[in-house]
Amino acid sequence: MGEHLARDIGWVLAAVVLLAVLLFGLMSLRRWLLELGGGTVECSLRDLQDANVWRLGIGRYQGDELQWHSVFGFRRRPRKVIHRRGLVVVNRRDPEGEETAALAADALIIEVKNGELSVELAMSPAALTGFLAWLESSPPGWPVDLPSGP
Structure with missing residues (x-):
């Protein structure tokens, strides 16, 4: 037995x-x-309207959208889509308190808004530079609002 x-x-x-x-x-x-297909970057996301939890993910640039996919999942469709048109970068800051343990060591955080969408993105300095360049390269006539300095 x-x-x-x-x-x-x-x-x-x-x-x-x-x-x-x-x-x-x-x-x-x-x-x-x-x-x-290229055009991806490691990017953590925190939805300010839902739970205040950082989720590890991959951002993928597709034309005028940043499609955010969770690392721990099986969905092929993005969990969040951030449209470049009308996107406003509200704040830029370094991680604080418990965020330092939840995010990569060199991560920088930006808060972005677009209508009802309000999220924070945490990414490396190089990825942030690429994100801001993507945002600034929007077609003529599209509003772009970026904060000045860190």
């Missing part, structure tokens, strides 16, 4: 490990597919 129980537990543990490896593999494949 004990021998059969040990074997059954072994099969269950093997199945759990195999499932974990499979899930990790699927998330890695999804990330690779997102990054395949």
Whole structure:
């Protein structure tokens, strides 16, 4: 009886490990597919209207949109879409308090608004420079509002 129980537990543990490896593999494949076309950047997001929790993700530039995908997920569609037209950068700051543990060591935070959308994005200085360049390169006649200095 004990021998059969040990074997059954072994099969269950093997199945759990195999499932974990499979899930990790699927998330890695999804990330690779997102990054395949280029124009991606690691970017954490905090929705100021919902929970105040930082979520790790990947931002993908697609024309006049920044599509944000969660790292820990399987959806092919973005969780947030930030449109360049009418986007306003409200604030730029360094991480404070508990944020320093939740974000990358060199992360900078910007708060952006576009109509009802109000989020904070945390990204590396190089990624932030790219984001601001993307924002400033909008077509003529599109309003762009950027804060001056850090």
